[in-house]
Each structure stands twice: as structure tokens, then as C-alpha cells.
Amino acid sequence: MxxxxxxxxxxxxxxxxxxxxxGITVRxxxxxxxxxxxxxxxxxxxxxxxxxLAEKAREEAYELMVDHAKxxxxxxxxxxxxxxxxxxxxxxxxxxxxxxxxxxxxxxx
Numbered sequence: 001m002x003x004x005x006x007x008x009x010x011x012x013x014x015x016x017x018x019x020x021x022x023g024i025t026v027r028x029x030x031x032x033x034x035x036x037x038x039x040x041x042x043x044x045x046x047x048x049x050x051x052x053l054a055e056k057a058r059e060e061a062y063e064l065m066v067d068h069a070k071x072x073x074x075x076x077x078x079x080x081x082x083x084x085x086x087x088x089x090x091x092x093x094x095x096x097x098x099x100x101x102x103x104x105x106x107x108x109x
Contacts, residue, residue, distance in 0.1 A: 023064025
């Protein structure tokens with residue numbers, strides 16, 4: 001699966017657009033994670049516990065989006081983006097979305 005944030009793919013032509021695809025995950029912070037992150041926050045800098053949680057959520061949303069595109073028959077996703085919202089304190093939704101397309105290589109003559 002080719003995935004890009006661009007609206008086209010260099011060297012490929014879009015033969016069909018299959019619509020919007022998305023992957024969504026909802027994550028919460030654990031009590032122990034909050035305590036550990038609190039200690040990290042005391043010293044400043046990157047709070048690695050939250051960075052890890054955010055990366056796992058984005059990865060899961062991305063994979064779900066790719067799975068959705070495969071089900072629709074796509075071999076690429078264009079205009080891919082992420083969004084995140086706090087549903088309630090400590091619970092965040094992460095959304096990966098884009099346009100599922102079928103592409104084929106442009107032949108060079």
C-alpha cells in the first residue's frame with residue numbers, strides 16, 4: 001500500500017477514486033502511566049511515556065486505515081492526515097484518514 005500526504009503520486013496515475021478511508025482508535029492513560037509521566041514532567045523535556053502512547057495510537061489508527069483501504073480495493077491512499085481529539089479527560093481519539101485510490105505506474109515511452 002502506497003500512502004502519501006500529497007494529492008497525487010509521482011510516476012503513477014490514479015485510475016479510480018474509492019472514497020474516504022479511516023482508522024480510528026481511542027486510548028486512555030493508565031494511572032501508573034500518569035504517575036510516571038508526572039515524575040518526568042518535574043524534570044522537563046520529552047515525556048517519553050506520553051510520546052510512546054501517542055505513537056502507538058497513531059500507528060494503530062494508520063494500520064486500521066490501510067486495512068479499510070484494502071477492503072475497498074485500493075492500492076494507495078492519497079491526502080492522508082491525522083487528527084486527535086480529547087473525548088474526556090485522559091481519553092483521546094486518534095484518527096488517520098485519506099482518500100483510497102487505485103493507481104497504476106505511468107509507462108515511460
